Amino acid sequence: MDFYFLPIPPWLRYDSAKLIQFGILLNLVFAVASTFTAANLYYCQPLLIQLSDSFGVSHSEVSRVPTLIQAGYATGLLLISPTGDLVRRRPLLLLLVASSTLLTLGLALTRSFSAFAALSFLTGLASVAPQVLIPLAADLAPPHRRAQAIATVFSGLLVGVLLARVLAGVIAQFTTWHAVYYLAAGAQAAVLVALWAALPDCPRKDAGVGYFGVLASTVRLAVTEPRLVQACIVMLASSACFANFWVTLTFLLGGPPYNFSTLGIGLFGLVGLFGAALGPLVGRTIDAVVPWHATLAATMGLLAMHAIYTGAAGVHIAAVVVVCLGLDLADQVQQVSLTTAVFAISHAMRARLNAVLILSIFVGQVMGTAVGTRVFVRYGWRAAAALSLGWTALQVGMLLARGPHCARYTWVGYEGGWAWRRDAGADSRVGVSTRAETDRERKAEAEVVEAGADVEKGDLKAPAV
Template identity: 60%
Template sequence: MPTRLQYHPNKSFHFGLVLQIVFGFASTFVVANLYYCQPILIPLSLAFNVSYSEVSLVPTLIQAGYATGLLLITPAGDLLRRRQLILLLVIISLGLTIGLAITSSFVTFEALSFLVGTFSVTPQILLPLAADLAPPAKRASALSVVFAGLLLGVLMARVLSGIIAQFTSYRVVYYFAIGVQAFVLLGVYALVPDYPSKNRHLTYGQIMWTMAKYTVTEPVLVQACLINIASSAAFSSFWVTLTFLLGGEPYNYSTLVIGLFGLIGIFGVCMGPVVGKFIDSLIPWYASLIACIALLIFQAVQVIGNGLNIAAVIIATLGLDLFRQMLQTSLATSLFSINPNARARLNAVYILSLFIGQVMGTSVGTKVFLAHGWRACAGVTLAYAGWQIFILLLRGPNCGRFTWIGWEGGWEGRIRKVKATNDVEGQPESGNNNRKESDVDGGNEKTGNENAENGGANQS
């Protein structure tokens, strides 16, 4: 490890532009591993001489592997040093991708696909690390960079994979994946700083147990997950059924034109850091409320206007991409305020809820569309948006940590900046990283503005 990246109690790391680029690049091209296969299923079926039904299992296996990694690997970020864990994960995913590029056995390809999904959880280790390295006043901005990388990875993987396979071979797609992961490995090794492990007194089993416990003891987490499930379901339903809408009457667009609609999502990626800075100035609850109301409005636009004018589709696409990213960032900012020593576990539960929403949205959206058409499907997504607002309004912006329903703590929306000595950029937020979990979880309940982690009130 380079000496300049080694952790020292009296040394702080600046989460500046270079480190943001590394985090964004790593998120983009690691999460891309999950989506390279989707545009090349036909070339894969021809290369391995298998049916379409057989090759269609590959994306399912990758996503199943990803869910496994989220559940079993991501929580280890609260137990191990993140720099070393990230390097190990990238090395393993890179090695497995080499196997995908060279194997001639379809069974081996399927097994490797599952394992690639399992070990492609690096972005979910980077999210809590970004929250730790960035000062509280800039935490949402730091998280927005990683979320932007995730969205960009989904878009770029599908576009690049389709283009590369069109003019060469599916194997070249995986050679490309090997190359960019090598750059990720180099960037992480050269630029990502070391950071102390947070819970050296805990075992892996205890980490998993406390993660399960949080799902029934932390109101902020439960609220965020319920909102996230609905948001993810609406987003997945929209994009899955958009192909049917644009390919049928009255638009009758070609596959190429339909594919270009995915590029509209880049607007949301570009606006991510701007959204993050906006969230930094507010109690995250208010940013979530703004995003939920905006999502409701844009869902209404597609219910009313889609099928009548293409402008309604474009407007809805732009709005849904932008404000869903805003909602994700604000919810994550709230989550990471719960317990600085449990951010990896909290993030694992949060992302698993996103995964559940994707499955629900894809399944329900497709069935409703086929049975009742686009407008009924859009009506379901509108109901999802209404559910998000309902769940959010059950707890006020400044409720205590363990308050399930209520509005105590006032209505203040902007963060109060008070002087403190603990919140230093790139430094652990607790004075003792070996303190027991109960010392963190069982402390006095604080309101949103009293807790330095709940929106960054204590800023040096």
């Protein structure tokens, strides 16, 4: 039973004698759920002027709404998403989606700006379901398609970011902002039903660790795991570049020599669908190689794209289009490969590892937006582009400081050669689940984590990923 009263469909009940099958259909359910919960964070952005007029508040006051939603989301990343390692994920996800559905309905119904602002924060807090789904997908997917499963959920999340802005703008143009939130609540209600009917019940991982122990171990992971620290620094710098690029691109296209309209500038955002469409293919490629090599190749691609942008962004629009496409693809490869590598650190702590990684992305986006905008306004587009080029060079340096096969607690250096193809046999020897992973092995992995001391059974060396 979910919540002691809601029956679990018989085909989804946990059975230790059977291995949970994670097929394409379930992967797509995860992706769609990520789409409509992540969209909650962005519906308000095209609606700010309507919200200002409707509530009778200034533009300055209404601009607090996106900040409150993002603040709620950051709080959820810190306080809720790590609990995926503590509680059963099925009821946690059902509770999160049900909460975000009701809160979104509250946004549609309220007539008070203060209530709208408070509900916005709570909606952000409840919209962390994708950050529970991503590590769950990694847990359920067979190792030979784990990166593909992660990439598919990431693609759903990216579509949600793009879809929210487009839908909100179009719907509000012809009706009112209330209709946007009614539609969002309806979509999430449909997601809730889909999750109830498709999400398998899984046992909790850490039976002996309490909530504050999970939070404490999350903090410890951020400073004691070399591979995680490396990935966080790379992702922080990469997301700063991403935010810097897209925010300052608006200023570049809106001014000379291009002078694009708001609609024309907005259409560039749809380029993001290119990366989303390639997500499963990207994941399948990463599944076949050592993630470090995929990350390095993607980062070198980012370096090339930022170099082109620095040299030619203000010269010809073709350069901007090429860079948009290239950055989108390379960012997707980099994020999925880094996530795959980080998840290999510990099966039992994937929710906490993911929380730390996503927080680094969040901080990077804030940094890129703030610093990039200031540099663009003061020094122009080329200086802002050069800033991203420098941040990308930092990423390359961080990757080269620690090789692909280093032992788990080696901070700097190279060990174990340069093999680029993934060896499934090596994975099984060092603790990464094999395709024939049994339920007994999963339970054994989950039992070895005690209050932040993550020493997996027989795992004295980092997985060869």
